[in-house]
Amino acid sequence: MIRHFTVLGIAVLAGLAYPHLFPNALTIAISVLLFAGWATSWDILGGWAGQLSLGHAGFVGLGAYFVAIGQSDYGLAPWWAMMLAMIAAAALAFAWGRITFGLRGPYFTLSTIAVAEILRMIAINEGWLTGGATGVFIATLPEPFGIDLFSRVVHFHMALAFSVLTVAIVIIISQSRFGYQLRAVREDESSAMAAGINPVVVKLKAFMLSAALVALGGGIYGIFLSFLEPHILFYLFLSIQIALTAIIGGRGTIWGPSIGALLLIGSGEIFRAAFAQANLLIYGLLILVVILFLPRGIFGEIQRRAVRRRYARSTQG
Amino acid sequence: MSELVPLLQNISNGLLIGGVYALIGVGLTLVFGVMGTINFAHGDFVVLGMYSAVLFNAVFGWDPYISLLIAVPVGVLVGIAVERGILARIADAPPESAMLATLGISLIIGNGLLLTFGGEPKSVQVSYASSTLPIGPVNISIVLLLAGLATVLVILGLYMLLNRTEIGRAIRGTAENRLGAELVGINTKRIHSIVFGIGVSLAMTAGVTLIPMLFATPSATGAIFTLKAFVVTVLGGLGNIGAAIGGGVLLGLVEVLGASYLDAAYRDAYGLIAFLLILLLRPEGLFGSTVKRV
C-alpha cells in the first residue's frame, strides 16, 4: 500500500510539473487524465467486481449536464452541481443495479447498453430538462478565489486531482475488507455467499461508487468542453472507450486503467496527427495487437510475469 | 373501420420489418450460441454486405439479390479468416477478450470502408424500390416482402443445415457441450471457424437485402445494426435461432406500433424497454424454453 502511494506521489509531482514542461499539449493531457479516472472508476465495478458495464457514458453525461444546467438555469456553482451529480449517479446506479444484478455475464453487459441508450434518448427528447438536441453552452462560471475555471491549466489540475482521487480510492479498496469481498464475488458468487457475503450488496456498493466517481469526472469534462450535446455525451462509443481503456490496461489492477488511458488516448492523438483519415483504422489494429499479445491487459501481463519471476526465484533459492 | 385499416397496415409493416431484424439477429445469436462470443462487429459485417451490393451494382449493374451469389461465399471465407487469424488465438484468454477483439475488428471494417468508398452515403437504385403489392386495403412494400422472403429462406436453410447434415450435428454438439463434442471426435476448433463464417455470411446477406430500401455509410451505421441485433437476440433468447425470428418480429411490431400510436421520437426506446423487461422477467428469452436450443 505504501509502495502504491509512493508511486502515486511521484505521479502527482510529475503531473504538477507537466503544464510547465508542455504548455502546448494540455488538452491531450486532460483527455488522458479524464480517461484514466473514468477507467479506474469503471474498473471498481468492471474489474474488481467483475461486472462488465458498457453504459458508463450515461454517468459522464449526468455529471456534465448537472454542471451545465445547474449553472445556466439555476446559477448553481459547479462544485455543488458535481456533488449533486454524484449523489444522483449513485442513486441511479442503485436503482439500475437493483434491477439488473440478477443478470449474469453477457446479459448484464447488454442491459447496461440498453439503459444508457434510454438515458440518451431522454436527454435528447426532454428539451425542458437538458436543453435538448441542440445542446447547452456554459457561458459563465464563478471565479472561486480568483481562479478562472475556463483556463486550460485549471482544467488540467482538476483532471489530475480527479484521476489521483480515483487511483487512491482503488489503492485503499484493494487492501480493505471491501476489496476482499469484491474479489470473492468476482471469483465465485456462491462461495462468496457461503462465506457470509451478500453479493448483491457488494456489487451495488461497487456500482454506486463507480457511478459517482465517473459523474464527478463528467462534471469536469462538461466544464472542459463548455458546450454539451446529448449525442456526444451519452454516446455508446464513449462507454465502450471507457471499458476498453480499463481492459487494455489490465482489469482489476490498480495501475492498469491509467496505463490503458495513456496508451489508448495518447496513441489515438499521435495517430490523429500522423495518419489523418486512416487514424481510427490504425487504432483498431492497435486494439487487436494488444489483445492478441497481451490478453490480460498491459499491467495484468506485467504483474503475471513479475509473480512468475518471483516464484521462479523462490523455488531456485 | 377507419381505425382498422391503418392498424392492419402497421401490423403487416411491423411483421415484415421484424423479418429483416430477425435476419440481422440470427447470425449474432448463432455465433453466441456456439462460441459464447458477443460479436460487436456484427453490424459492420451487415454494412460490408451493403457495400458488396453497391460495388457489384456499380461495376456490373447487378441487382442486389444477384450479388448474394458472391456475398454469401465471400462472407463465409471472411468469417473463417477472421476466426482463424484472431478469435481462435485468444480462445483461452478471459472471455471479454474476444468481445474486445470484435470491437477492434469493427473499427477496422468501418474505417477501411471509409477509406475505400469515401464517406458519402451509397445506395443501389432498383426499379421496385417503392413498389407496393396491394392485398385488400393493405399495401405491402415489395422490398420488405423480398427481404421477408429472404429471411424465411435463409432461416429454413440454416435449420436444414443444423438438423439434417453431419456438420450441423457437429455444430449443435459443440454448442451444447464443447468438451463432450471433443470427446466424440468433433474438431470443435474447425466448427468455431465454420460457425463464425456462417455468422458473417448471414450478416452480409442481411446487408444485401437492406440496400434496396436503405443506404450504406461506412462508420456510423454498423453500431446501429449491432445494437438492433442485440435487442433481437435478447428478446428471443441469446443463442437460440428459432427464437431470433420471434425476437425480430416482436421488435418490429413494438417499434412500428410504438411509433404509430405513441411518441415517435422514442421509437428505439420501445424496443429497448421491451428488451429490458424481457431480460429481467425472462432472461432465457421470450421463446427460450419453447424452442429447441440451436
Next chain:
Amino acid sequence: MKTAVVAVIVAALGLSTAAHADVEIGVVNSLSGPFAAFGERYRTGMELAVEEINAAGGINGEPLALVVQDDRSEAQSALAAVEQLSGQDVPMIIGSYASSITGPMAQLMTRQEIPLLVLGSADDSITKPGSDWVFRAKHNSTIVANTYFDFFDWLKTKEGGEEMTTVAMLYGNGAWPTSLAERGKEIAAERGYEVVGDQAYDQGVTDFRPMLNRFLSAEPDILYIVSYAEDGVAITRQMREVGLSAKVIAIDTSAALPSFPEQVGDLANYVATVVSWSKDVQYEGALDLSERLKAKTGSDPSFYEAEGYLAVRVAADALTRAGSTDRTAVRDALASTDLQTPVSTVKFEEYDGFKNQNPIRSLVLQIQDGQHVTVFPEDLAAAPVLFPAPAWDAR
C-alpha cells in the same frame, strides 16, 4: 524508422519547430469518423482556393498554406487540434463541420483570443450571441428556415398555391435538424401556417412508414423534412410507398447532395432544398467556379465545396488586408471584411442578436429531371419552379 516515430511524436505534441516561410492558416476539419463525407468536400473547396490564391501571387507576395488537422468528428480531438495549431502560431483557424465540435472550439478560441472562421456549422448558437473572435460567412438555422418559408410564401402567389396553410415536419434528433425544425415552427406560427404533423426520429431509424402514415390523414400542403445526410433516400422512397403526397416537398441536407437524385431516381423530382450556393445561381463567376471544382475531383460539386472555398477566400482576404499575422490585426481585418466572391458577398454584421454573422442569401434548389436547379429567389433563379408537385400516382 525510429526518427520517423520521434518526428510523429514531436509533431503530435505541437513542438514542431520547422521554419514557416509561408503564411499559414490553421484548419480543423472532419477527415475521419461520421462526418468525413462532408470533410472531404470542404477539403476540395479549400484546396482549390489555396491554389488559386497562390497562382495570383499569394498573400502580399508570400505563398499561402493550410495546416490541416483532423478532428475525428469529435470535440475533444478538435480542441487538441486547436491547441496544437495555436502552438504553431497560426494567425487564425478555420473549422469545423458539426456544431457539437465548432461550439467548444468557439468557446476555447474566444478565451484564447484566436480568430475562428466557421467552416460548416450552421447552428444559430455559434454566432448568437457570438463573440469578437468568431466569424461565420455561411448561413445559420434562422437564415435557412426563413428561406424555406419565404419560398413557401412566394409559392402561395402561384396558381394552385393560394390555399396552402398546413405543414407537416419530420426531422432527425441531431443538433442541426432539431434547430432547423424549431426555427421552422416559430416562423410557421408567425406567418400563419398550421403545423399539422410534428415527428422527430433518432439517427439510424430505417423505417419511416409509421411517421409518414401519421401524416397521411392530416393531408399537409407542405412537407418540411430535415434529415441526416443519408436518411433522405429512405424517406423519399417510403413516402412514395405509403402514397404521401404534398404540394411542396422540402428535404434539407440529404436532397442537397449531388448523389441524392442518382440514388432516388425519378422520385427525386420536385423535391426542394435550401443551400448557400449552387452552380447555376446568377452570381458572377459561379458557373466557372463549379467547373474548376469539378475539374479537381471529377464529380459534381455541392455547396459544401463552395463553403470551403469561401472560407479560405475570406481568410486570405483578411490576412492580405491585415498585412501581418498578428491575431488581433487579423481579427480586426476579418471584422471589416467587404468581399465579393463567386459564392456570396461577405460582410460580417451584428443584427437580431447575431454577431459577426454574414447575412448570406440562401437559395432554394429544386430537382428537375434529375438535376439540381436554382428556382428561388427569383432574381437568382436559373429556371422557373415546378409547382405544385403532382400526387405520386399522377406522375
